[in-house]
Amino acid sequence: MFALQQFAVIHALTFLGQNALGSEIINGKIAPDNKMLYMASVRNNRGYHICGGFLVSENFVMTAAHCDLNPKHVVLGNHHLRNTDKLVIQIAEKYKHPCYRNVGHGYDIMLLKLSRPVRPCRTIKFIRLPFREMTLNEIEKCRVAGWGKINTRGNVVDDLRVVRVSVISPQVCRERWGGLPPNIICAGGYNTTKGFCQGDSGGPLVCKGMAVGIVSFNKRLPGTELGNCNYPDAPNVYTDISKYLNWFRRILQGEKS
Known part of the structure; x- marks a missing residue:
């Protein structure tokens, strides 16, 4: 999956004459454990971290459109990827900007709708x-x-x-x-x-x-x-x-x- 991410982004900036990653x-x-509590780890169906994201409301995590690499769930509430003390929430829907084609053409933004609302707490905040x-x-x-x-x-x-x-x-x-x-x-x-x-x-x-x-x-x-x-x-x-x-x-x- 990581190789796929590289491939998808590398071919995106041909009109600029440069490659991008x-x-x-x-x-x-x-990052301190008590800071940046809006950060999210976006993961695929095998549980692998594929992209970062950030919690913008009780129902949505925002990320990049080029992170549309089979995202299945997000992990919130912990800065340490292997820590088991975290909140795992399935992705119900994804909304990629309709004008997105690749990073070289812009519109590199996507919203992930969560399967259930997230309430702010000691380890999770909105930004x-x-x-x-x-x-x-x-x-x-x-x-x-x-x-x-x-x-x-x-x-x-x-x-x-x-x-x-x-x-x-x-x-x-x-x-x-x-x-x-x-x-x-x-x-x-x-x-x-x-x-x-x-x-x-x-x-x-x-x-x-x-x-x-x-x-x-x-x-x-x-x-x-x-x-x-x-x-x-x-x-x-x-x-x-x-x-x-x-x-x-x-x-x-x-x-x-």
């Missing part, structure tokens, strides 16, 4: 979303979190990792990529050694206590199928959640797309 956290630290379209200030400090490797050729880890990244201007981002899909945020990667890479997409970019972005894509190491974690010459790219609020509200109201 989903995320793992680079040069971060282990706020923007309430209107917004533009982040350049160099604003945000956080990104996920599970996965901690360097290009390293091993995966079981503990949630988090790292601080700075927002990068859209102009610089377009120049470094040579073009970009619509409705994205750039943060981390370029001119730094911190950010995300291959291994765990769908996690949130968190700024001022809100989930403003979803981990979407990054460059790969030339000549390989590995994310360039040592580190890329282009910014990390996230889906801008604030541009999809109307779509999200329609789904909350019971519409199908």
Whole structure:
């Protein structure tokens, strides 16, 4: 399944002239157990972690559309993937943005409807979303979190990792990529050694206590199928959640797309 995820994302950015991969956290630290309690592990029918996600209401986890790799359930309430003290909830329905084709064309956002409501508790919280379209200030400090490797050729880890990244201007981002899909945020990667890479997409970019972005894509190491974690010459790219609020509200109201 992990190989399938690599294959699906690697072929997505041909119009940009670059290859892209989903995320793992680079040069971060282990997240405290009492923080980021909205994080979710999205898993397939074999129980394998395939992507990150985040709890945005009692019925929905948000993640990336390219994480549509046979997701069957989510795990909440624990930052340690192998810990048995956690809440496992089946996915009742998935709502991928109807315009999504691949990460290179944008619209990389998906909602997973849970089979039963989740109530906030000591180990599980919701995260706020923007309430209107917004533009982040350049160099604003945000956080990104996920599970996965901690360097290009390293091993995966079981503990949630988090790292601080700075927002990068859209102009610089377009120049470094040579073009970009619509409705994205750039943060981390370029001119730094911190950010995300291959291994765990769908996690949130968190700024001022809100989930403003979803981990979407990054460059790969030339000549390989590995994310360039040592580190890329282009910014990390996230889906801008604030541009999809109307779509999200329609789904909350019971519409199908």
